[in-house]
Amino acid sequence: SQQGEEDPQALxxxxxxxxxxNCSYKTSINNLQWYRQNSxxxxxxxxxxxxxxxxxxxxxxxxxxxxxxxSSSLLITASRAADTASYFCATVLASGGSYIPTFGRxxxxxxxx
Amino acid sequence: EPEVTxxxxxxxxxxxxxxxxxxxxxxxxxxxxxxxxxxxxxxxFLVSFYNNEISEKSEIFDDQFSVERxxxxxxxxxxxxxxxxxxxxxxxxxxxxxxxxxxxxxxGTRLLVL
Numbered sequence: 001s002q003q004g005e006e007d008p009q010a011l012x013x014x015x016x017x018x019x020x021x022n023c024s025y026k027t028s029i030n031n032l033q034w035y036r037q038n039s040x041x042x043x044x045x046x047x048x049x050x051x052x053x054x055x056x057x058x059x060x061x062x063x064x065x066x067x068x069x070x071s072s073s074l075l076i077t078a079s080r081a082a083d084t085a086s087y088f089c090a091t092v093l094a095s096g097g098s099y100i101p102t103f104g105r106x107x108x109x110x111x112x113x
Numbered sequence: 114e115p116e117v118t119x120x121x122x123x124x125x126x127x128x129x130x131x132x133x134x135x136x137x138x139x140x141x142x143x144x145x146x147x148x149x150x151x152x153x154x155x156x157x158f159l160v161s162f163y164n165n166e167i168s169e170k171s172e173i174f175d176d177q178f179s180v181e182r183x184x185x186x187x188x189x190x191x192x193x194x195x196x197x198x199x200x201x202x203x204x205x206x207x208x209x210x211x212x213x214x215x216x217x218x219x220x221g222t223r224l225l226v227l
Contacts, residue, residue, distance in 0.1 A: 003155075031214055033214070033215070035218075040202075040221075040223070041220055041221065042117075042204055042218035042219050042220045042221050043156065043204065043206075043216075043218040044218070045215045045216065045217065045218075048214055048215060088155070088156065092214065098169060099208075099214065100146070100158050100161060100169060101158075101216065102158070103155050103156040103157075104155060105154065105155045106155065
C-alpha cells in the first residue's frame with residue numbers, strides 16, 4: 001500500500017507552541033497533501049506539495065517533503081486552540097493514471113488554551 | 114473555493130434497508146467522489162464519477178453500492194441493503210477538473226445502521 005501513515009497518532013500541546021506531525025509513505029508519489037478535519041466534519045484541504053518540491057509555506061503552516069526518505073512533515077507554528085483537529089496526509093501515486101488520494105489514519109492534535 | 118453540501122446530515126436506518134445519500138455541489142462540477150470514514154479510522158475511497166459514469170472504484174464499492182446523477186445536479190450514493198458495518202461518515206468530494214489535485218469535501222452524512 002502506498003498510503004501515508006501519520007506520526008504521532010495523538011499530540012497534545014499548549015497554545016503558542018509549535019506542533020509537528022509526520023507522514024511516511026511507501027511508493028513513489030506525484031504529490032502529497034495535508035488535510036484538516038474538525039470533529040464530525042468534512043476534510044479541509046490545507047496544502048499540496050509536489051514530488052519535485054521540498055518545502056512549502058501557507059500562513060502558519062510549513063510542509064516539507066523528503067522523497068529519499070519517503071516522508072513529509074507538517075509544522076504548525078504558534079498554535080492556537082482553534083487548531084485542535086485531526087490532520088491527515090494523503091498521497092497521490094506517481095503513475096497508474098489514478099488521481100485518487102490515499103489517506104492515512106491521521107494525527108489528533110489538541111491545543112490547550 | 115467550491116462549496117459542497119450533503120443531505121441528510123444524519124440518518125438512522127434498520128439493517129437491510131436501502132439508503133440514499135445526496136451531494137449537491139454549489140457550482141456545476143463534473144468530477145465527484147465518495148469516501149467513507151468509519152468512526153476513528155481513516156478516510157477510505159469508494160468511487161469516482163466523471164461525465165455521468167464511474168471512472169474508478171475501490172474494493173469496498175461492491176454490488177450493494179451505486180452512484181448516479183439523477184437530475185444533472187444532485188449526485189447520489191445508494192446503499193441497497195445496509196449492513197451494520199456500513200455505519201460510518203460518508204463524504205462527497207469534488208475536484209474542479211479531471212485529475213484535479215485538490216479535493217473539496219462536503220460536511221458528510223453520518224449513517225447509523227441498527
